[in-house]
Amino acid sequence: MNKRHFLLVIQVIALGLIFIKLIDSSSIIDSLSWKDIFSMVSGIVAGVIFGVVFSTLFRNFIKKKPNVYISYNFVDKEFVYQLKQELSNLNIKLVEDLVSVGENIATGMIKGIKDADYVIVLISNEYNSSEYCNIELDAAISQKKKIVPIVIDEAEMPKQLDGVLYLRFNKQNYKESVNELIKSLNKIHKKSSK
Structure with missing residues (x-):
């Protein structure tokens, strides 16, 4: 019961x-x-x-559809655009960072994370070396968001995510990688909505 x-x-x-x-x-x-x-x-x-x-x-x-925020470095925008298309086609609601002209970038990113249920962290070498990406990751962790890390190149996991299981996206088998991501999101969502 x-x-x-x-x-x-x-x-x-x-x-x-x-x-x-x-x-x-x-x-x-x-x-x-x-x-x-x-x-x-x-x-x-x-x-x-x-x-x-x-x-x-x-x-x-x-049941409420989960809100998903994607934390990424701007260098990886083409990959993120393609991923957003895939997720949108599956009726997954994407939360955008809410940075306006003249606004502090970190503040806008943190607002976007606040509205999300899940944060997909797209880890690349550029992500790891970015101050703003690290601010986003720290904000997601401090807000206790469910984090789904994805490694898209040979980057190392950020120290904040030591010991966290991640997905490695394979560019040759992109569709299979997206399917694995969807399975992971569904599994996490089912656990959290019980």
Whole structure:
């Protein structure tokens, strides 16, 4: 039994206790027949059963789609553009960094990360040597975002991600790499939405 069903059971018990108290403390019982009382209780039970069945059947349709932010170095923009197209085609909502002209770059990037459920970190040699990319990564870690690291060249993992399992994108088998990324995102999302 999950939390939602447990709370529903508690609500039904509370309604039942209120109903019993109402009947005991008033003269309503004199004007109602047992048939009327049975009818009211049956209606409450049917409503609860309908609520449980409805929520169970339509749970998958109501689930929130995850918001994904991609942290990358501008040098890798062509690769990122292609990846964004793939993710958009799969109805994955992408969160952009919100940097406006005249605004502090780091502040804008951190706003984008704040709105994301997941942060894909596209690791390249250029990413590792970029001050702003490291600020983004640190922000994602400090905000406790779920991080999905992807290595696209022979770059080393940033120290902040030591011990974290990563995906290595293979340019020759790009489609297979994207499919692996989607499987990883789905797996992480299923774990977090339980």
